[in-house]
Structures are given as C-alpha cells and as structure tokens.
Amino acid sequence: MTEGRGGRAAARSVEAVFREDRSRLRALLAARFGDLDLAEETASDAIEAALARWPVDGVPDKPLAWLLTTARRKAIDRIRRDRAYAERLAMLQVEADRADPPTDAEPGFDDIPDERLQLFFTCCHPALSLEAQTALTLRFLAGLTTPEVARAFLVPTATMGQRIVRAKRKIRTARIPFRVPGPEELPTRLPGVLRVVYLVFTEGYAASSGADLLRPDLAEEAIRLARILHRLLPREREVTGLLALLLLTDARRAARVDADGNQVLLEDQDRSLWDTELIAEGQQLVVPALSGPAVGPYAVQAAVAALHDEAPDVASTDWPQIVALYDVLLRIDPSPLVALNRAVAVAMRDGPEAGLALLDRLTDAQELRGYHLLPAARGDLLRRLGRRSEAAAAYRAALDLVGNDSERAALVRRLAELTDR
Known part of the structure; x- marks a missing residue:
C-alpha cells in the first residue's frame, strides 16, 4: 500500500473510531481528570497522534484503547508542564495513581468502561x-x-x-462532580x-425558526443520545419511554414535508412513507415503559405516538384512547401545552365545538403566549365549523407568532384557502 493510500486508510479508521466513540473517549478522560477542556484537548492530541502513527504502524486491534492510552499520557504531560494545573494535579493525585496508564495489551483493557453517563x-x-x-x-x-x-x-x-x-x-x-447520582438522587x-x-x-x-421545518441532524443526534442512555440505564422506564417516543415520532419524518420542503399536516401525510422499522422498535419499547407503577410522562406520550402510528388514517385513529392518555398526562405532568394537545384530541373525538371550548380556556395561559400553535389550532377548528372570518383572524394571529418559514407557508396556504372561498 502506498503512503498516500495508507494515510487515507488510517484517516478513515480514525474518523470511524472517533465518530462512534468520541463522546466515550471524552467522557473517560473527563472522569479521569475532572476537566472538560483537558479531556477535549488531549482527545484531539490522541487523534493527531493516530493520524501520524497508524499509517506507519498499522491500525491497532483495539483503536479506542490505543487512543485512550495515548490521550491519558498526553494529559499527564500537559499537567506536568502547565503550572495552571498544579493545584488540580495535587487534588486529583494524578501522579500517584495514574502516572503509568495501561497499554492496550494489558489485561482488563478489553472491557473499557463507558463513562458517558457521568x-x-x-x-x-x-x-x-x-x-x-x-x-x-x-x-x-x-x-x-x-x-x-x-x-x-x-x-x-x-x-x-x-x-x-x-x-x-x-x-x-x-x-x-463527574459522577452518576446515587439511587436517592437519581x-x-x-x-x-x-x-x-x-x-x-x-x-x-420542528425547528423553531429558519427556512426548514426539519433538522434531521439534531433529531438523529437526540435519538443517538437516547439510545446511549437506554443502553446505560436499561431499567429506567422513563429512559425507555423517551427513546420510544423519539423513534415513534421520527418515524413520520419523510412524510412531514413535500418535495419542495412544505409542511404536510398529519391528516394529509402519505403514511406509506412512514418508517415501519422505527415504528416496530418504538412499539416494542412502549410496553416495558408503561409496565409497573408510577408511569412517567415520556412513556404516556410514547403511547399516544404509537396510537397515531398504528392507525391507517386520521379518521380511524383511536381518539378516545388518546384523550384518555392525555387525561393521565394532565394528572402526572400538567401543563397548558398538554391541555392544548388534549383539546385537539377532544375535537377529533367529540367534534370541533367541544375542542374549541377547551382551547378558548387556554388563551390567557402565560406559557402559551407567543406560541403560534394555539391560534393555529383555533383557526383549524373554526374553519371546520364554517366560521371563516374568525378562522382567518386566528390564522393571522398565528402568522404573527410563527418563526419557521415552512410552518409560515402552511398557515399562508390555509388562510388563502379561506379567502379564495
């Protein structure tokens, strides 16, 4: 293999390892030295060393172990050289118990602890x-x-x-402290x-502002973080509930915008575009999340999302069950936003008049001031009741508050439909 090709292969290996384990490497270093800056800098130093050595020596059998050992040694060197770390050196007793970090060949290094929870x-x-x-x-x-x-x-x-x-x-x-809270604190x-x-x-x-409704990069990172938490805390039912909620919600992503990036409402979405694998995974997680006493809010929201995902269309959705779940959510985690979502579900179960009466009770809620979805929901229900002028006024109020361009365009289209009629 030529030096150029070897260098590129090594770079790809470093990139692959760091992409998968960068947070784990930083967490291990932060837990060891108690300093985020030092963890970040020495992790970068280790990556640079890998880019220099792996094309010559070959990619090690345990790349993360190699990076961790290298980063630890570089951290020790930095601490020894930098007077600013002198007090920290004494406090952590780095010289005493970690002056000679293990190599990737030493026993016990196969099972590198995962300190990301800390x-x-x-x-x-x-x-x-x-x-x-x-x-x-x-x-x-x-x-x-x-x-x-x-x-x-x-x-x-x-x-x-x-x-x-x-x-x-x-x-x-x-x-x-860099530590996991004890059972009494958790x-x-x-x-x-x-x-x-x-x-x-x-x-x-649903981006709060900007041109695009979706930020897939952030949604995917959140799901990755939720998966890490679930792996580290498998018995915590609310962790399971959160992961289920994210999967079941993200499963609809492909249908939420059209080819031009315009928002597509739930009732108009092509459900064949929904990700059935994510739905199946999320549904499997909902059951343990709801099992046992003291069910948590993420588990209840995941159950709502599961009911949406299993329905072939809006009309056949189990709205009575969704309303019942929102009733539970209002008891365990009451908020005006939960009340707003319940009002919309009631409108689907009992008709727009019933939902509108509930929405009107929320107009003075401090938490919903400036929240465009309240007047937007009122506009939708008023439109269904044939109260066109009031619906138009509600949509205009929502337009004054919305920050995302895609959602703004959807509101403009709904307002235009009223005007055209």
Whole structure:
C-alpha cells in the first residue's frame, strides 16, 4: 500500500473510531481528570497522534484503547508542564495513581468502561442553565463542533463559544462532580437529562425558526443520545419511554414535508412513507415503559405516538384512547401545552365545538403566549365549523407568532384557502 493510500486508510479508521466513540473517549478522560477542556484537548492530541502513527504502524486491534492510552499520557504531560494545573494535579493525585496508564495489551483493557453517563449528569447539572446544559450536551456527548452548536441555537459562533466557556468554567469553579447520582438522587436528576435530549429532538423535528421545518441532524443526534442512555440505564422506564417516543415520532419524518420542503399536516401525510422499522422498535419499547407503577410522562406520550402510528388514517385513529392518555398526562405532568394537545384530541373525538371550548380556556395561559400553535389550532377548528372570518383572524394571529418559514407557508396556504372561498 502506498503512503498516500495508507494515510487515507488510517484517516478513515480514525474518523470511524472517533465518530462512534468520541463522546466515550471524552467522557473517560473527563472522569479521569475532572476537566472538560483537558479531556477535549488531549482527545484531539490522541487523534493527531493516530493520524501520524497508524499509517506507519498499522491500525491497532483495539483503536479506542490505543487512543485512550495515548490521550491519558498526553494529559499527564500537559499537567506536568502547565503550572495552571498544579493545584488540580495535587487534588486529583494524578501522579500517584495514574502516572503509568495501561497499554492496550494489558489485561482488563478489553472491557473499557463507558463513562458517558457521568458526563450526561455533569453537562445537565441543575447548577447550569438549561441553555448551557443543552449546549454542553451537544458539544461533548453529541460531538457537534462549536459552529454546529451555534447553528442549532441560531447564534453566532463566537457567542456560542463564550457560552460554552462560561459553562465549563462554572463546572470547574462550582466543582460539579463527574459522577452518576446515587439511587436517592437519581429520581430528581434524571428528568433534567431526559429533558435536554427531548429539547434537542423537538428542535430537530420542528425547528423553531429558519427556512426548514426539519433538522434531521439534531433529531438523529437526540435519538443517538437516547439510545446511549437506554443502553446505560436499561431499567429506567422513563429512559425507555423517551427513546420510544423519539423513534415513534421520527418515524413520520419523510412524510412531514413535500418535495419542495412544505409542511404536510398529519391528516394529509402519505403514511406509506412512514418508517415501519422505527415504528416496530418504538412499539416494542412502549410496553416495558408503561409496565409497573408510577408511569412517567415520556412513556404516556410514547403511547399516544404509537396510537397515531398504528392507525391507517386520521379518521380511524383511536381518539378516545388518546384523550384518555392525555387525561393521565394532565394528572402526572400538567401543563397548558398538554391541555392544548388534549383539546385537539377532544375535537377529533367529540367534534370541533367541544375542542374549541377547551382551547378558548387556554388563551390567557402565560406559557402559551407567543406560541403560534394555539391560534393555529383555533383557526383549524373554526374553519371546520364554517366560521371563516374568525378562522382567518386566528390564522393571522398565528402568522404573527410563527418563526419557521415552512410552518409560515402552511398557515399562508390555509388562510388563502379561506379567502379564495
């Protein structure tokens, strides 16, 4: 093999390993040294070393082990050279117990621990703002670059860079530990982690602003993160419920926009485009997520999504069961948004008049002010009742609030249909 071809093969090997295990490598280093910056820098150093050595020596049998060993040694070298790390060196006693990291040939290295769960709880620590939690999770667990995270938040790269720096500084100064909460803490800490993953998915499934309705990159990263959590916490039913919800919802992605990128509403979607493999996987997960006492909100939402996915069309959907599930959701996780979704389901079960009466009770809800789907839903029900002028006014109100261009175009089309008639 020529040097050029060997270099390209090595580069592909490094890329493949790092794509699959980059968050795991960073998590292992962060857990070992207690510093996100050091973990990121030494992981990059190890990658550079692999690009230099693997074309010459060949790709090792255990690439991740090689990268981890190299990164650990480079971290030790950085700590020894940098006075800024002197206090941290003493605190972590790195010299004492980790001066000679194991090589990939040493026993026990076949089973490299997966420390990503620790990193999840560190990035989503309640001492950090939700904005910071989401940014750190995308950066260090999803593996997005700072410019990619900035695009997800629709802010300049420099702004996001400063935000991530401040969040990492907060972790250092507040001495937020790199650890998994104990059994007594887990019930209060896990919902925060799940919320961040769900927020990433919802932004990918229905972008809050921009030209495109879908951000498949974010939706897929959220599903990947949910799969990691499910693998690490297989007995946590809400983790199972979240993964089921994401799969069952993402299964409809291909039918949610037409060839021109225009939004297609649920009632108009070509259900033959829905991903049957994702639906089957999600349906299998719903059962354990709902089994046992104290069912969680993600499991209930997954059950709603499963009912939508198994119906051949909107008319034959089991709306009474969906309303009953929203009743459960209102009891365990009440919010105006849940009430809005329940009102729409009631309209499908009992008629638009019944749903409209429920929606009208939500017009003063603080959480729904500025939320375009409330007036949009009112417009749809008013249109079905033949109250065209009121429906047009509701659609115009929704247009004043919507941020996504694809959703805006859909509202314009509905408004135009009323005007044309």
